[in-house]
Amino acid sequence: MHIQDGFLVGKWAVAWYGAASVFIAKGVYDITWRTQKVMAYKPLLGLVSAAVFFISLLPIPVPVTGTSSHPAGTPVAAILVGPFVSMVLAVVALLLQALFFAHGGLSTLGANVFSMGVVGSLTGFGVFWLGRKAGLSLGIAAFLAGVLGDLAVYLSTSFQLALGMPGIHDQSVLKAFLTFLALFMPTQLPLALLEGLVTGGMVKYIAKVRPDILIKLGVLRETDEGESQNAENQK
Amino acid sequence: MVKESYLMVDALAQRDNTFTRMDARVKVLLSVLALAAVVGLPGFKLPLFIFALTSALILAIRVPFKIVAGRMLPPVFLGIVVFLFMALFHQGSQVFSLEMLGLELKIYGEGLILGTTVLLRIISSVSILLCLSLTTPVHELGYALIWFHIPRVIVEILLLTYRYLFVLWDEGMRIRQAQAMRLGYPDWRNPAGWKKAVNSTSTLMAMVFIRAYDRAENTFSAMQIRGYNGDIAGQRYKKTA
Numbered sequence: 001m002h003i004q005d006g007f008l009v010g011k012w013a014v015a016w017y018g019a020a021s022v023f024i025a026k027g028v029y030d031i032t033w034r035t036q037k038v039m040a041y042k043p044l045l046g047l048v049s050a051a052v053f054f055i056s057l058l059p060i061p062v063p064v065t066g067t068s069s070h071p072a073g074t075p076v077a078a079i080l081v082g083p084f085v086s087m088v089l090a091v092v093a094l095l096l097q098a099l100f101f102a103h104g105g106l107s108t109l110g111a112n113v114f115s116m117g118v119v120g121s122l123t124g125f126g127v128f129w130l131g132r133k134a135g136l137s138l139g140i141a142a143f144l145a146g147v148l149g150d151l152a153v154y155l156s157t158s159f160q161l162a163l164g165m166p167g168i169h170d171q172s173v174l175k176a177f178l179t180f181l182a183l184f185m186p187t188q189l190p191l192a193l194l195e196g197l198v199t200g201g202m203v204k205y206i207a208k209v210r211p212d213i214l215i216k217l218g219v220l221r222e223t224d225e226g227e228s229q230n231a232e233n234q235k
Numbered sequence: 236m237v238k239e240s241y242l243m244v245d246a247l248a249q250r251d252n253t254f255t256r257m258d259a260r261v262k263v264l265l266s267v268l269a270l271a272a273v274v275g276l277p278g279f280k281l282p283l284f285i286f287a288l289t290s291a292l293i294l295a296i297r298v299p300f301k302i303v304a305g306r307m308l309p310p311v312f313l314g315i316v317v318f319l320f321m322a323l324f325h326q327g328s329q330v331f332s333l334e335m336l337g338l339e340l341k342i343y344g345e346g347l348i349l350g351t352t353v354l355l356r357i358i359s360s361v362s363i364l365l366c367l368s369l370t371t372p373v374h375e376l377g378y379a380l381i382w383f384h385i386p387r388v389i390v391e392i393l394l395l396t397y398r399y400l401f402v403l404w405d406e407g408m409r410i411r412q413a414q415a416m417r418l419g420y421p422d423w424r425n426p427a428g429w430k431k432a433v434n435s436t437s438t439l440m441a442m443v444f445i446r447a448y449d450r451a452e453n454t455f456s457a458m459q460i461r462g463y464n465g466d467i468a469g470q471r472y473k474k475t476a
Contacts, residue, residue, distance in 0.1 A: 004310050005364075006356030007317075010275035028386045035388075039465045040455040042388065046395020047403075047454065051447035053396060054403045055440045061423040061432040080444070092393045096400075099368045099376070100244055103309075105360055106267070107274045194433070201437025202444070210445050 002094065002112045003160065005105030012164030017110030020087075023118045027088040045081065049089040052077045055202075056093065060194050071195040074116055075124025075149030076202060079142055080217055083125035090117030111164070115156040124149030138220070139204035146199030150192035154184050242401070243302055247369050252296050254370040259379035260472070266367045273359050282355040289362035298369055306365050307358070314357035321350035373397045382472050391467045399447070399454075407443045414439060 008016075034041045056073035073093075077086035094112050097103040104112050124145040131141030162176035207214055214220040248255060254262075273282050293303060322343065371379075373394065380390045414420065419435035421428035455463075 004313060004357055005270065005360030006274060006314070006353055008274070010271070013274060024389075028388045031388045031392075035465050039459075039463075040451065042391055042465070043395060043455040043458060044448070044451040046392050047399055047447040047451035048444070049392055049396040050399035050403050051444045053400055054407055054443055058407070058436065058440065060436050061420070061429055076440075088389060088392065091389055092396050095393060096397060099364055100241055101306075105270075106364060107270050107360065197433050198437040198440060201434060202440040205438055205441035206445060209441070210448075213445065213448050 002097070002104030002116070003108040003157065005107050007105075007161065008108050008111055008164040010107075012160070013107045013110060015110075016108075016114050016160065016164075020110045020114040020118055023084065023087050024091060024113065027084040027086075030082070030084050031088060045085065045089065048077070048081060049092050052089060053093045053096070060198055071146075071191075071198060072116060072120055072150055072153055074120035074153070075128075075145045075195070076142070076199045078121035078125040078149070079128045079145055079199075079203060079219060080214075082218075083121040086121040086125075087113070087117040090121065111160045115160060116153050119156040120149050120153040123152035138207050139200040142203035143196040143200030145196075147192050147196030150195040151188070154188045154192075155181070158184055243299070244368055245372065247296070247298060247302070248372045250296075252370075254292065254296060254366075255372075257370070259371050259375040260382055262367055262371055263376070263379045263383065266363050269363050270360055273356055273363070277352070279351065279355055282352075282359040286355070286359040286362055289359070289366045292366050293362070293369065296369065303365070307361055310357055310361045311354075314354040317357075318350035318354045321346040321353065378472065387466065394467070395454075399450070402450070403443055403447055406446055407439060410439050410442055 031041065031045065052073045055076070056071055058071070060071055074086055074090055077089050080086075081089070091109075091113050094104055094109055094116065098105050098109060127148045128141050128145035131144050132138075136144070158177055158180035161180050162173050165176070203214075203219075207220065211220060269285055273285055323346065377390045377394045380393075381387060411420075414435045418431075420432050423429040423432040
């Protein structure tokens with residue numbers, strides 16, 4: 001869920017723009033730097049961004065109720081292309097959603113980019129990186145990145161709403177934060193687990209059938225398990 | 236269904252009328268100013284006025300009702316929930332109360348005003364963005380964003396994303412259909428069926444990603460043949476000194 005236009009007072013909307021722009025500047029700088037070396041980098045990111053956008057619109061099955069929801073997508077983008085670049089992809093996806101989908105908004109774009117893009121990417125990538133350092137398998141590390149990344153997105157969304165919702169000022173920030181969290185958590189906790197499951201499944205599947213992509217993107221090293229799995233497949 | 240709505244909005248933006256002929260920069264600027272005014276200024280009158288203006292515009296360019304309803308209803312529904320929440324739980328002076336099924340519903344004055352403000356803000360800001368997207372094709376928007384000094388990197392990725400979203404969409408839906416035909420998405424109310432469905436979903440995601448990756452190489456070759464040198468070509472608007 002993204003914060004809709006009108007949900008944040010002007011002051012905070014501008015503040016989140018400022019906070020997000022620092023990180024986005026780093027992402028834009030990274031992409032420009034990479035483009036000078038690999039000219040195909042921007043077309044690649046365009047395609048990856050379209051894929052992640054599509055993935056974030058896919059229904060994922062929720063057990064028991066028989067309904068479905070959709071994942072945030074930033075944790076997996078951060079794993080695949082790196083945290084700062086995935087923030088730029090989040091800007092693109094959120095801008096398109098705000099303009100052509102009435103999902104989110106332009107005045108709250110900064111806030112949404114900060115929660116989904118910056119916090120989601122950094123948490124997702126950080127957890128994945130730490131998990132790999134700790135010797136976890138690719139699937140498990142991606143699963144944890146998906147779960148914690150998704151949760152972090154909603155924690156920061158609740159925090160942003162608690163700070164900036166019109167008329168909230170007469171309540172303590174903590175109380176408002178907990179209220180929003182209580183509203184989100186019953187639906188978001190299972191969703192975070194699902195996001196983790198599909199993220200883990202997706203990364204594991206790519207490692208199984210096309211480890212060369214993950215090696216090229218720097219997710220796997222030549223000698224990592226992906227290669228050996230591929231060798232097994234070819235046998 | 237989502238794709239159709241996107242394509243419809245795109246088709247409407249490609250039509251020829253007074254508003255689509257208008258300079259995209261003016262439209263972007265007006266939309267941003269209107270949004271800033273709606274979100275930043277207190278009171279009901281301005282959001283109502285802007286909503287009336289945008290509604291008139293939407294009527295004037297004859298947008299099918301289905302599109303307008305499809306785009307406006309989800310945010311408005313969210314707004315109504317917030318409105319009720321604020322009217323019922325905000326502290327302040329009580330305006331009136333209702334006895335219903337033994338429960339006493341109290342409506343508070345301050346909450347009512349605040350809720351109405353938020354609801355009106357949501358409605359008018361959604362309608363502003365709807366107007367912008369209904370009158371501006373994406374490539375025009377891209378040119379305008381470059382003119383406003385949005386980093387080229389972002390605009391370029393935006394245009395490519397928009398272009399390939401639909402291609403990947405079709406591809407993904409074909410895979411999904413094939414999976415469904417092979418019973419990849421059984422009834423997921425039971426654990427075994429759910430496990431299968433989650434598996435199929437993650438396979439589909441991975442496949443779409445792999446196809447996007449492979450397509451990127453072809454796309455790059457095609458772009459290179461047409462003279463791509465690491466930057467999308469040119470400016471639409473002449474540099475004003």
